Amino acid sequence: MRKKPALLIGLAAAAVLTAATPAGAVAPASPAQAPSARVCPQLDKNLPWHGDNRARLQKMIDERGICSKPVPGPEGRPVAAFDWDNTVVKNDITDATLAWALKHDKILRPKSWKSTSAWLTPAADRALTAACGTSVPVGKPLPTSRNAACADEIMEIREKERTMSGEPAFAGDWNHRRTVPAYAWIPQLFAGHTPAALTSFAKQARAEQLAAPIGSKQTVGTHTIAGYIRYYDQQKDLIRTLKAAGFEVFIVSASAEPIAEAWSSGVGLDRAHTIGIRSVLDRGRLTTGIQGCGDVRGTRGDALPFMDGKRCWINQEIFRIKGAEAWRQQDPAHRIALGAGDADTDVTFVKDATGAHLAINRNKSELMCRAYDNADGRWVVNPMFIEPLPRKSGAYPCSTTGYVNTDGAPGPVRRADGTVIPDQQDRAYGVVSS
Structure with missing residues (x-):
């Protein structure tokens, strides 16, 4: 997809800035903007958070934002990064968009199903070909609104990475901390x-x-999935407050970037602050190729904004760190201040945050192991709003199988x-309190 513009703002003291300066960097406050003369942006006290989470987030905002001393720091504005699905909103915008597209015949027949993914198995290729047929010309819409079998095969592969007959839909080698073929x-x-x-399509969904x-629920083929999405009021307010306090706020999602862009404006973020899966374009149209990150330059989809890949995309797109170095954790001056996520897909970038790690509890093992261990005292755990x-019944298996290695094996x-x-018990769950 398109190359997003760098958001660096030239400063009079540009010579002291490095190439890793966060996008949108601004000069430190002038004496007329002294912290004592400012009103520190406040989170809405009428919105319920679990325990003392609001106060802890407010403390971080006060310390890192325009009320900090010095403000905002010699390297520019502090950065906050949020996952999207089930972090800023309830439920999944990719599922919603795919469901809408299948109900409205928006999937174009590929030349071959195998060509859609380097990891798609022959079994999946056969199942999709049999279910979706070959009578529709290549490049024309498949009638998935009427062909439940075709819609079912697509939904089953999306949801469970298998065909309707139970055969694996993807096979081969990939780094399980950088991508998911599905x-x-x-x-x-x-x-x-x-x-x-x-x-x-995403806006209509x-x-x-x-x-x-x-x-609400909805049915696609014979699959029943969530039929509603809501913005979390608390997260909208957190993003609003962060922006008012001088933070540069980004969405980093494993959704296709055009889908994420249909939603991010709802929390006041523009396209330049929305990072998702970026497709390679051919004459202005999406292809099956996907842009890589860091030193990963292939187009199979080996480096999505997923798990360790989210760190890479943040380092590359926000802090302008290039090549293999983008995969590595940076020094505190070149890391986000706040990271927010709900799943193991987010754990690496949320862990990288230097001010607060906001974990929305969906019982995902590695994220919750790190959150409840709270090694640096900065983890903020909240139930879904x-x-x-x-x-969760039983403990999180932190000491045995909570981690996913690059080959997919647990550890x-x-x-x-x-x-x-050590294994951790669930401690932030159920109905949120004010």
Whole structure:
């Protein structure tokens, strides 16, 4: 997809800035803007947070934002990064967009299903070909609104990475901390459309999802999935307060970037502050190729904004760190101040934050192991703000299988010093309190 413009703002003291300066860097406050003369932006006290989480986040905002001393620091504005699905909103915008597209015949028939993903198995290729047929010309819309079998195969591969008959849909080698073939497959399914068209599909799905009552379900083929999405009021308020306090705020999502852009404006963020899966374009249209990150330059989808890949995309796009170095944790001056996520897909960048690690509890092992271990005392754990999960039965398996290695094998979750995190009990669950 398009190359986003760098957001660096030239400063009179530009000679002291490094190439890693966060996007949108601004000069330190002048004497007329002394902290004592400012009103520190405040989180809305009428919105309920779990325990003392609001106060802890407010403290971080006060310390790192325009009320800090010095303000905002010699390297520019502090940065906050949020995952999207189930972090800023309840439920999944990719699922919603795919469901809408299948109901409205927006998937174009590929030349072959195998060509959509380097990891798609022959079994999945056969199942999709049999279900979706070959009578529709290549590049024309498949009638998925009427062909439940075709819609079912696509949904089953999206949800469970298998065919309707239970055969694996993806196989081969990939780094399990950098990509998931099923995640890459969604933007690959929309090859042939323009980015603007995909954003339009997402906006139409957005309108339907926001209008549907909380708790609604929808059926696609024979699959039943969530039928509503809501912005979390607390996260909208947190983003608003961070921006008012001088933070540069970004969304970093494993959704296709045109889909994420259809939603991010709802929390006051523009396209330049929305990072998602970026497709390679051909004459202005999406292809099955996906842009890499750091020193990963292939187009299979080996470096998505997923787990360790989110760190790479943040380092590359926000801090302008290039090549293999983008995969490494940076020094505190070149890391985000706040990271927010809900799943193991977010754990690396949330852990990188220097001011606060906000974990929305969906019972995901590595994230919650690190959150409850709270090694640096800066983890903030909150139940989901809508329909929170009850307490997890049993402990998180931190000491044995909570971590996913690059080959997909489970292992123990370790702290920065190499020690193993002991199993953790769930402690932030159920109905949120004010």
